[in-house]
Amino acid sequence: MTKEQQVLALDFSKTLIEEMFQVKKGETVAITVDLGSKRYIVEALAKATQDIGGLPLLMWIPKAKKDSQAGMKDWPSEALTAALCKADVWIEANSVVLLYSDIWETAMRDNKNLRYLIIADSSIGSLHRVFTGFDVQSLKLLLSKVIEMVKVSKTVRITSENGTDVSYDIDLNYAFDFDDGDFSIPKFGTAPGFVNIVPKLNSMNGIIVFDHLQHTNNTSKVKFVVKNSNIVDISGGEDANKFKTYISSFEDENMYKISHNMLGFNPKVRELTHELVEDERIWGGVDFGFGYTSPMDMPPLGQIAKSHFDGIVSNTSIYFDAIKITDNGHVCHKDLRPLADKLLNN
Numbered sequence: 001m002t003k004e005q006q007v008l009a010l011d012f013s014k015t016l017i018e019e020m021f022q023v024k025k026g027e028t029v030a031i032t033v034d035l036g037s038k039r040y041i042v043e044a045l046a047k048a049t050q051d052i053g054g055l056p057l058l059m060w061i062p063k064a065k066k067d068s069q070a071g072m073k074d075w076p077s078e079a080l081t082a083a084l085c086k087a088d089v090w091i092e093a094n095s096v097v098l099l100y101s102d103i104w105e106t107a108m109r110d111n112k113n114l115r116y117l118i119i120a121d122s123s124i125g126s127l128h129r130v131f132t133g134f135d136v137q138s139l140k141l142l143l144s145k146v147i148e149m150v151k152v153s154k155t156v157r158i159t160s161e162n163g164t165d166v167s168y169d170i171d172l173n174y175a176f177d178f179d180d181g182d183f184s185i186p187k188f189g190t191a192p193g194f195v196n197i198v199p200k201l202n203s204m205n206g207i208i209v210f211d212h213l214q215h216t217n218n219t220s221k222v223k224f225v226v227k228n229s230n231i232v233d234i235s236g237g238e239d240a241n242k243f244k245t246y247i248s249s250f251e252d253e254n255m256y257k258i259s260h261n262m263l264g265f266n267p268k269v270r271e272l273t274h275e276l277v278e279d280e281r282i283w284g285g286v287d288f289g290f291g292y293t294s295p296m297d298m299p300p301l302g303q304i305a306k307s308h309f310d311g312i313v314s315n316t317s318i319y320f321d322a323i324k325i326t327d328n329g330h331v332c333h334k335d336l337r338p339l340a341d342k343l344l345n346n
Contacts, residue, residue, distance in 0.1 A: 001040045008128045009041050013048035015132045021089055021115060022184040025053030030087035032080070034063040036095025036121055045091060059083060061094060068100040068292060068307045070250070077103050085111045089183075095121035100292045100308055108188060108296065117189040119277065126275040129268045130191045135346045136181040139192060142265060142339040143178040146195045146325070149335075151176060153320035156197065156261070158286055160316045161328065166206030166226060168261070174198035175297040188296065193266025193281035198297050204229040204258050208288055212272055212279045213239070213311035215246045222311075231256040231290065247309075254305035255291045262287035263318060265331075267343050272314055284329030285314040 001009075017023050029049040033042050046056035061080060064071030075098070084090055084107035097120055098104045107114060119127060150156065150170065157167040174197075181192035208224045216222060216239040223240070225233035234240050234247075247255050266281035273279060280287040289310045295302035315329035325333040331340035 005124050006040060006044075008124045009044035010048070012124065012128045012131055013041075013044040014051075016091075016117075016183075017045065017048040017054070018052055020131070020136070020181050020183045021117075023049060023052050023054040023089060026055065027088040028055045028057055028086065029089040029091065030057045030059060030084055031091045032084075032094050032098065033058060033060050034094040034096060035060075036063050037093050038121070038124070041124055041127070042093055045093070054089075057083065057087065063094070064096040066307060067097045068104075069102065069305075070307045071096055071098070072101055072103070075101075075103065081106050084114070087111070088113060088115065090114055090116045092116070092118040092120065100294060105294065108294075113186050115183050115186055115189065117183055117191075119191070122191075122275055122277045126273060126278040130193065130266060130278050130281060131181065132268075134181075134267050134343065136192070138339070138343040138346050139265070139267070140180040140182065142336065142343055143180055143195055145336060145339060146263065146265070147176050147178060149320055149323075149325065149333075150195070150197060153323075155319075155321055156199075157319040158261075158313070158316050159319075160209070160313050162211065162221065162313065162315075163209040163223065164207060164313050164316070166204060166208050168199035168205070168229070168258070169203035171198070171200035171203075173299065174200070177297075188294075191266075191277050191281060193269065193283075194262045194264050194287070196297075197261045197263070198293065199229065199258055199261060202228045208311070208313065209236075210311040211285075211314045212274055212276070213243060214276060214309045216240075216243050218274055224311075226258065229258045250306045252291075252306045254303055255307065255309075257290060257303060257305070259289040259291055259293040259303060259305075259308060260297065262289070264312075265340075272312070276310060276312075279312045279314075280310060282312065282314050284316060284326050284331070285312055286316050286318070287312050
C-alpha cells in the first residue's frame with residue numbers, strides 16, 4: 001500500500017460511510033472479506049464506521065472457487081447468513097462474490113432493514129473515481145428521468161460502432177432501478193451511476209460485441225449472437241474460445257440467458273479500465289448481465305442459474321422506441337441533456 005492509496009482509501013471510506021450510508025451511532029456495519037480482498041480498504045471502511053459511532057463487524061471467509069451459488073460449498077453459510085440477517089449495513093468486499101447465492105438471497109429477503117452494497121475486489125483508484133467527486137442529487141435527477149422515459153417505452157435498442165445492434169421489449173412487471181449513491185435506506189445497492197432494466201422474457205435479439213467481457217483476457221472482441229434472449233453463438237478468437245470453456249463448464253442452459261441490461265451514467269467514469277464495477281457504469285455505455293436473476297428483479301420466480309457474468313459495450317447509441325437518448329456515448333435527448341450538463345459541470 002502506498003501513501004496515495006491510503007489517502008484515497010480513507011477519503012472513499014469516509015464518503016461512503018458518512019455521506020452515502022449515513023451510518024448512525026450503534027449501527028452494525030458487516031463487511032465480508034476473503035483472502036483476495038484488499039486489507040487496507042477493509043480497514044479504512046472499519047475505521048470510518050468506528051469514527052462515526054458505528055460498530056464494524058469484519059467477517060473473513062474462504063475465497064470460493066466460483067462466484068454466487070456455485071461458491072456455496074466453500075462458505076460457512078449457516079453462521080454467515082445468521083450474522084447478515086442481524087446487520088444494519090452489509091458491504092460485500094470479498095473478491096469472489098456472495099451476490100445471488102442462497103446466503104445473499106436469504107439476508108436480502110429476511111432482513112428488511114438491510115442496506116447492502118457490493119464493491120468486490122475493485123482497486124482503490126476505481127472505487128474513488130466511482131464513489132466520490134459528484135453531486136448525488138444531480139445524479140438522482142438524471143437517472144430518475146431516464147427511468148421515467150423507459151417505463152413509457154415498449155422497446156430498447158442499443159447500437160455501437162463496434163458492431164453491436166441488439167434490441168428487446170420492456171416488461172413493466174420486472175424491476176427498474178438505479179443507484180445514485182444514496183444508500184441511507186434499506187436496498188440492494190451497487191456502485192452509483194446506472195439505470196438497470198430486466199428485459200421481457202424471450203424478447204432480446206441481435207448482436208453484442210463486447211469491449212470488456214468477464215472471464216476473458218479482453219485481448220479480442222467477443223461477439224454474441226442473441227436469439228429470443230439466448231446466446232446462440234460466441235465468436236471472436238482466443239478470448240471467445242476461453243469464454244466458451246468457461247460458460248460450458250456450468251452445464252446450465254440458463255447461463256446463456258439474458259438477465260439484465262444496465263445503462264451507464266457515472267460522470268466520473270469516462271473510459272474503460274477493465275475493472276468490472278467501474279466499467280459497468282461508463283458514461284454512455286451499457287452492461288449486459290447473463291445467468292442468474294433474483295426473484296426481486298424478475299418476479300415471482302426469477303431466473304435460476306448456477307452463476308452470473310457481465311460484459312460491457314462502450315460509446316453506445318441508445319433508443320427508447322425510435323427516440324435516441326444517447327449518441328455514440330453522448331447524452332443527446334433534449335430533456336436529458338440539461339440534467340447531464342449540470343451533473344458533468346457540477
